[in-house]
Amino acid sequence: MNKLILIGFSLSVIAIFDSYALKPSDCEVCFAVVEKFASGLTSDEKKNPKVIEDKFRTFCKTSKGKDHRFCYYLGGLEESATGILSEMAKPLSWSSPVDKVCEKLKKKDNQICDLRYEKSIDVKTVDLKKLKVRDLKKILSDWEENCEDCIEKGDFIRRIEVLKPKYVREDL
Numbered sequence: 001m002n003k004l005i006l007i008g009f010s011l012s013v014i015a016i017f018d019s020y021a022l023k024p025s026d027c028e029v030c031f032a033v034v035e036k037f038a039s040g041l042t043s044d045e046k047k048n049p050k051v052i053e054d055k056f057r058t059f060c061k062t063s064k065g066k067d068h069r070f071c072y073y074l075g076g077l078e079e080s081a082t083g084i085l086s087e088m089a090k091p092l093s094w095s096s097p098v099d100k101v102c103e104k105l106k107k108k109d110n111q112i113c114d115l116r117y118e119k120s121i122d123v124k125t126v127d128l129k130k131l132k133v134r135d136l137k138k139i140l141s142d143w144e145e146n147c148e149d150c151i152e153k154g155d156f157i158r159r160i161e162v163l164k165p166k167y168v169r170e171d172l
Contacts, residue, residue, distance in 0.1 A: 022103045027113035029066045030102040038092055052089040066115050073112050074105070084108045123168050128157045136160060143167050 024031040037059050038046070045051050060071035068077075075083030087108050091101045106113045121131070121139055128136065136156035140147055140163075147159040 029115035049089040049093045
């Protein structure tokens with residue numbers, strides 16, 4: 001009977017600690033960027049924290065959007081105000097898993113896990129007339145297009161409809 005209580009208690013403690021582990025949905029930009037970056041490193045590069053830091057700075061030069069903001073928070077950009085890059089480089093050099101790296105970064109700077117990717121709009125299925133002008137502008141921005149003469153919502157919709165064949169592929 002005592003063994004069952006002890007086993008039950010142990011499983012409860014494990015479940016509680018497991019629920020506190022950082023999940024990819026809690027810190028999605030960190031998980032995505034660190035995984036993408038780490039997968040591009042060779043096994044020799046992963047052993048040296050200084051090399052990891054240099055490679056991350058190079059990686060950050062081509063980053064955009066939320067990835068760029070993440071680089072800024074870590075200190076991977078020249079204009080970064082702070083630098084906690086070593087907090088990512090050292091655990092990566094020890095082959096720590098991504099969740100542990102992001103957990104460590106979150107402890108240093110909580111706003112790292114506040115970053116979220118914007119949900120993309122499926123232009124094939126969405127009714128453009130029901131979207132806000134802000135969302136229509138975002139579609140054009142995602143396509144790296146602009147609409148100089150667009151003033152009203154209808155202008156943006158017409159521009160998107162014109163560009164749709166170029167950016168939206170119809171599956172056969």
